[in-house]
Amino acid sequence: MTLSAIRTAQAPPAESGPPPGRLAAATSVDLASHRTEFRILGPLDVLQRGASVATGGNQRRALLxxxxxxxxxxxxxxxxxxxxxxxxVPSTAVKMVHIYVSQLRKVLPSDVLRTRPPGYALEVAPEAVDLLHFxxxxxxxxTALAEGDAAAAADRLRxxxxxxxGPALAEFSQPFAVVEAAHIEELRLATVEDRIEAELALGQHGDVVGELRSLVLSHPLRQRLCGQLMLALYRAGRHAEALTVYREFRRGLQDELGIDPPAALSELEYQILNxxxxxxxxxVEAPARERYSAARPARPLPAPxxxxxxxxxxxxxxxxxxxxxxxxxRGTAMLIAGPAGIGKTRLAAELxxxxxxxxxxxxxxxxIDLLGAALPYVPLIEALRPLRDSAKIDGLHELRRLVPATSEAPSAVPAERHAGESRLQLFEEITVLLGRLSATxxxxxxxxxxxxxxxxxxxxxxFLAHAVRDRPIMLLASWRSDTVQAHDSATRLWTELRRAGLVEAIELGPLSDDELETLLARNSDSPVPAEVTQGVCARAQGNPFFAQELLAAALRGEQTLPRLLRDVLLTGFVRLDATSRSVLRxxxxxxxxxxxALLSAALDLPDRVVIEALRQAVDHDLMVPDRASGTYRFRHALLAEAAYATLLPGEREEVHERLANALSEKPALAACRRTVAAEMSEHWIAAGRPVEALTASLRAAQEAEAVSGLSEAxxxxxxxLDLWEDVPHAEQVAGVALPAVLDWMTQLAGAARCCYDIDARSLAGVLRAAGDTADxxxxxxxxxxxxxxxxxxxxALARGGLLERAGDGVFRRARLAMSEARELYPLVLVLETIAVRQAPPFDEGAIAVLRSANQRLRAARHDPSAAILADDDFHMQLTARCGNEPLLDALRPLKKALLRYEQTYMLxxxxxxxxxxxxxxxxxALERQDHLEAAQRLRRNITGGLPDLRQALEG
Structure with missing residues (x-):
């Protein structure tokens, strides 16, 4: 029986969809015959046997x-x-619909787009449409979640x-798209909430906190997300943060809508407080499928x-x-100390x-960090809660006031009870309880x-540190060393205990880059590009929490600091006074x-004020003094990022302008006398002052060339060149004509290439003669x-990645070295963009040659060798018209050296x-004779090639 006959036999009434069972029966036939997939959860796409089908213009695609x-x-x-x-509606609208349908039928499988009066229908199997599958x-x-099978629910929701x-229907501006896109996005968001609910039921609260933070930030008035974040933070032991989330939600509702939070959230706040x-x-019920029951008394599951x-x-x-x-x-007390995110909790959990x-x-x-009056013994109550129904607390009356049994109300306080005596009695009873527990x-x-x-x-x-010395009891505490002060009660206490030999402290330092990479790899569901991991490790500087938050942000495509990470970093910053915060910014x-001295000059503040501000920053462990150089640095580079992010628009430009002026008036304030212009250039650009930035950049190039820093020059x-177009009368401002700048760049690039050739090619013949290895x-x-x-x-070449060690003093050529590509790509970038800027207008013949080369590149999508030739031809034709022979002489060997990488790139x-x-x-851009835009587009083309190449090499 043919596919058409099957569909005819199973055809449902015109205005209703076919029964699910019948569609399921037809699924295998449909997919086996056409293997056609319709994707609408993102850019519209139709796939036949894995290949995308061209469905035409926007209106035709909108109809589909x-x-x-x-x-x-x-x-x-x-x-x-x-x-x-x-x-x-145009007068030809109905006719246009018929035409669009006719055109779609030419590219879709037969009998999929059917005529059904009074309109049309797509007959497809449920699994062929991603929206139906979803x-x-x-x-x-x-259904699984309602039955208590959270694991199965989470799997299906993922x-x-x-x-x-990507966003559904985002490519369409037709009237239906706006409403339907909002509906589908709401469906997606509700599904995300369902998935998080399932993961919370599975005890994965620690895994969803970061995601929930981001979602709440994007949807600040969404009740369910707020409640889920509160619950996740509470279960992670971050009670104060959970309450802060509620307060921010309540404030947002009142400010935006003038209403109070719903009763469910208010009840959740009450439960957290209590x-x-x-x-x-x-x-979890046993023995069949895992089911979560509210009928039995709730109790924590064993921690995974x-x-x-x-x-x-x-x-x-x-x-x-x-x-x-x-x-x-031989009882003992241990203290794990370190900054936020360094791994104190993780180490304590392992022990x-x-x-x-x-x-x-x-x-x-x-x-927990409470904003109001502190609640006494909060950690003790939490620690002893699992024992609230234990007979080991029997007879310990003061302790029972803190930890009543499940079925027991808190005891009333006797009128004759003396506070001091009852406190001592409580301490003694806790010691007795620990003694009872440690008996076995x-x-x-x-x-x-x-x-x-x-x-x-x-x-x-x-009290306990003294009491456990001769008992089988270990006290283990952790604290954040970046938040405590010398005069704090906790600091004085632990200092005295350490002096008395009653406690031993463990200071946690940063992890190595290798350890961080291992940690990120273990915590990632899929392989992460090495370039991303290395960038994260460089910014995290050994802090595992920072690294994981940065990686999550990088995988989401975010370049700025994640909100949660920024808030953690600025905990100490917000405790400073206003002047100190300004100095740190x-x-x-x-x-x-x-x-x-630089900060005093830039901010026009007395030295004593700036020094006092820096002292506060050092006391709060935000900055570290370098006594040898008389300078200050941030304890962590991300602290500097977070502090810089607090500068407001306008304020940021003013600060950079002040710094540039200070360096201009007192060059001795620069890090080095040969980098004065380079520093000024950075600040003038950030200040939005192109004229000053142009002149400073020219001086910086001279400074770099003077010390043989050819690449930096x-x-x-x-x-x-980037600033030239933004500066009126740039030649008068710079004191040099643009052709002279371009010639200077050509000479520098040629010199850099020669230096590179000495390192990159000197061993090529030797290694070939020796069978690719040599000693x-x-x-x-x-x-x-x-x-x-x-x-x-x-x-040196092995360290640079151009050679590999083969053992016993023997070396071989590296298969493909990213270090070489990193040097080649910037040089090619500079030379090709100069060539495009210098070229005369491209006539129709030159444009046709470029288009022909690009057409051959597109046609060679599955032929890497042909693609290499077409791409090389395109770039050769693009630069050949500049007429600058020294530049082209410098460019040709560099392009030739890059060819060995192109084979991998074009795969x-x-x-x-x-x-x-x-x-x-x-x-x-060249057709419009806009050579500046063409050069900018060329820059994006070449700079995008390096990360693509790295990913290709790793693959």
Whole structure:
């Protein structure tokens, strides 16, 4: 039976879709026959056997999109007309609909687009339309979630959301698209909320906090997201942050709409304030499928085993030795200290897990940052909550007031109760309880975030540190060293305990780049490009929390600091007074270590005021003094980013202008006397002052060339070219004509190429003759140098990635070295853009040659060799007309050297198509005789090639 006959036999009534069972039966036949997919969750796309089908112009595609919103249903012609034209209907509208349908039928499989009076219908299998597939997966997930199967629900919801490739219907401006796009986006967002609900039920609150922060920022009035973030933060032990989220939501509602939060959120706030056990993860029923039941009393599930710890081997070994000592009856107290995000909680969790594995009882409590009056013993109440129904608390009356049994109301306070005596009694009872617990197994009491501890908790820990010395009990606390001050109660307490030998401190430093890369790889669902990972590690400077937040932002395409990370970094910043904050903002704008003299000159403040501001920054662990140079640097580079981000528009330009003027009046304030102009250039550009930036960049190029910094000189001159068009009468301002600048750049590029040739090519013949491998004696004999010089050269080239070590002093050529490409690409970029700027207008014949080369590039999407030739021809024709022979002489060998990388680059048809599209823009600019825009487009084309190439090499 033919496909047409099958459909005819199963055809439903004209105005209703076919029954689900019948469509399912037809699915395999349809997909096997046509393998056609319709994608609308993102840019509209039709795929046949994996290849995209060209569906025509915008109106025709809009018609197809409208039919896909109701697949297997008849859409009347008048509805289609309204969808495409709204109220501005042309007289030929109905005829145009018929024409569009006819054209679509030519590219779609036969019998898919059917005529059904009074309109048309797309007959497709459910799995062939991503929107239908999405809705089916979501319906299955909601059913699973209602039945308590959170794991299955989460899997289906993730699969559903993975179908999205971008905003739906964004390419269409027709009347139907606006309404339907909003509806589909609402559906996507609701599905994200469903997925987060499932993950919260699975105990994955720590994994969704960052995502929820971003979602709440994008949708600040969405109640469900706010509640989910509050719950996730609460379960992660971040109670104060959960309450802050509620307060911000309430303020937003009142400011925007003049209403109060709904009752459900107010109830959630009340439960968090009272640490309601019902907020814990619900228990799992057994023995069949996992079902979450509200009928039984809620209790926390055992914490999942932490992932394998990265780094911290030495610190963990010290903690395990303390645990062994406690198990032997020599109780001890340990303190893990370090800045935010350095891994204190992770290390404590690892020790706790190992202690449980050794049979120890582990109790964990967290201090919380409350804006109002502190609540006493908050971490202790949390730590002892699992024991509230235990007989071991029986008879401990003061302790029972803090930790009543589940079915018991808090005890009333007797009138004759003396506060001092009851406090001492409470401390003694806690010691008794720990003694009872340690009678059969060691006890580990973990108190996190001690920097937020109330005075009563600090006093209790002091008491316990003395009391556990001869018991199998280990106290483990953590605190943020970047928030405590020398006069704080917690600092004084732990200083005295350390002096008395009652506590041992472990200071956590940054992880190495290798350790960070390992951590990011383990926590990523899919491979991350090495270039992204390396960039993240460079910015994170060893902080694992910073690295993970930066990676998540990078994968979302964000360049600025994530909101959560910025807030963490600015915790100490906001505690400074207004003058100190202004000084730190200026220090961040310096973009290097800053002296108090530079800041005083720029801000026009007395030295003593600036020094006092810097002292506050040092006391709050925001900045670190360098006594040798008399300068100050931010403790972490991201702190400088966060502080700089607090500068307002206008304020930022003013700060940079002040810094540039200060350097102009007192050049000795620069980091180095040979970088004065370079620093001034940076500040003038940031200040939006192109005239001053142009002259400073010219001087910077002279400074760089004077010390043989040829590449740096080229960059400064490239900046001169960028500024040239923005400066009226640029030749008079610069004191030099543009042709002279271009000749200067050509000479620098030629010199840089010669220097590069010495390093890049000197061993090529030797290595070929030796079968691609060589050692120092062979190289020395071949190029007539000493063995020592040859060995040094080989080592240097290996460090640069041009050679690889083969063992026992033997080296071989690197297969493809990114270090070489990094040097070649900028030189090619400078020379080609100069050539385009210098070229005379392109006539019709020259434009036709460029278009022909680009057409051959597009046609060679699946032929890398042909694509290389076409691309090389395009760039050769683009630069050949400049008439600057020295420039072209410098450019030719560089382009030839790049050819060995192009074979890898051209393996991906998508890269070829992207490059061809960029070429189209260059040609269009040249047709308008706009050589400046053509050069700018060429710059984007070449600079985009380097990251693409790196990704290709790694692949």
């Amino acid at each position: 999109a409208r039919l896909l919103l109701e697949p297997n249903r008849t859409v009347p012609v008048d509805v289609l007309v309204d969808a495409l034209w709204g109220e501005d 809705k089916r997966l979501r319906a299955e997930a909601r 699969a559903a959301l993975a179908l999205w490739r 640490q309601d056990p019902a907020l814990e993860i619900a228990p 085993a932490p992932e394998c710890l990265v780094g911290r081997e030495e610190e963990l070994a010290r903690l395990e030795r303390a645990l062994s000592a406690a198990a032997a009856g 706790a897990e190992r202690a449980r594995a050794r049979g120890a009882t582990v109790l964990t409590g967290r201090c 197994a060691p006890v580990v009491l973990v108190i996190e975030d001690l920097h937020w501890a109330d005075g009563s908790t600090l006093d209790l820990l002091t 200026a220090a961040a704008a310096v973009r290097r270590q800053a002296s108090h 080229l960059r400064h001159l490239e900046r001169v 120092a004696p062979t190289v020395a004999a071949q190029i007539d140098v000493t063995t020592e010089a040859a060995a040094q050269t080989l080592d 991906d048809p998508a890269r070829i198509e992207r490059s061809a599209a960029q070429h189209d823009g260059i040609v269009e």
